[in-house]
Amino acid sequence: MPEPWLPIGVAALQMVSGQKLDDxxxxxQALVATAAKKGAKLAVLPENFALFGSKKIFTLATDEARDGAIQHFLSNLASDYGITLVGGSIPLPSPDGRVFACSFVYGADGSCLGCYRKIHLFDADVGDAQGSYRESDSYAPGENILVVDSAVGRIGVGICYDLRFPEMFRRMLDQQAEIIVLPSAFTRSTGWAHWLPLLRARAIENQCLVVAANQGGIHDAKRQTSGGSVVIDSWGSVLAEAGLGEACVIAKYDREEQRALRQRMPVSQHRRL
Known part of the structure; x- marks a missing residue:
């Protein structure tokens, strides 16, 4: 008999990123260090953690394609703190002159386990100070989902607006995903209305752990994000949750209990469509 899988710490890291890359x-780094100190073996950074709300994304994307400085930074964080790290999102150039929103996953040894390019782009009119969002003006959509093996289990990666498309996460489940991670920067008006209900739904319907790291504060005169970074278990229970502001949200992931739930209630085997 294999040894039982002991519960492990997982962390959603909430930031209020601005336009100063070094800050x-x-x-x-401070949040990853805190997560590791508190025993987390998986940490997730939010969308646009390195640079938020700036047209400098195009310069950053070009620089990153050339020297990969932020990718090296993330790899070193993972290895320095011995943690599986989901690197929020960073821009990389697309062939059409826009950029891809890319989420890199690093193992505890610093190795890159995979890169996900955000598929669904937020083009919507929202009743806030920003008013209209046209993400596709700057970003190109990715085409493929990502599920990777890691020391903490099979991880499926989505970014922000992807959350609203349940068929994407069903495809992750078909690839044996056990954990869903969601780096995000939800607007305050949409986030406070829909963030938690959608996350709980994705956890319940796929019987997966969900670790969702959001931006959470005021970024400029027009842009406010909703916070509420959260860890949700496969039953849909909220294990830990942030408010607004910078935060490190940690909870225990019980992989054995999740597998037992899937056996007691084999929802995925009952699918008819």
Whole structure:
């Protein structure tokens, strides 16, 4: 008989990123250090953690394609703190002149386990100070889902607006995903209305752990994000949750209990469509 899988710590890292790259990287490092100190073996940074609300994304994407400085930074964080790290999102150039929103996953040895390019782009009119969002003006959509093996289990990666498309997460489940991670930057108006209900739904319907790291504060005169970074178990129970502001949200992931739930209630085997 294999040894039982003991519960492990998982962390959603909430930031209020701005337009100063060095400040954002320092905050990210401090949060990863806190998560590791508290025993987390998996940590998730939010969308646009390194640079938020700036047209400098195009310069950053070009620089990153050339020297990969932020990718090296994330790899070193993972290995320095011995933690599986989901690196929020960073921009990389797309062939059409826009950028991809890319989420890299690193193992505890610093190795890159995979890179996900955000598929669903937020083009919507929202009743806030920003008013209209046209993410596709700057970003190109990815085409493929990502599920990777890691020391903490099979991880499926989505980014922010992907959360609203349940068929994407069903495809992750078909690839044996056990954990869903969601780096995000939800607007305050949409986040306070829909963030938690959608996350709980994804956890319940796929019987997966969900670790969702959001931006959570005021970024400029027009942009406010909703916070509420959270860890939700496969039953849909909220294990830990942030409010607004910078935060490190940690809870225990019981992989054996999740597997037992899937056996007691084999929802995925009952699918007809």
């Amino acid at each position: 954002n990287l320092q905050s990210a």
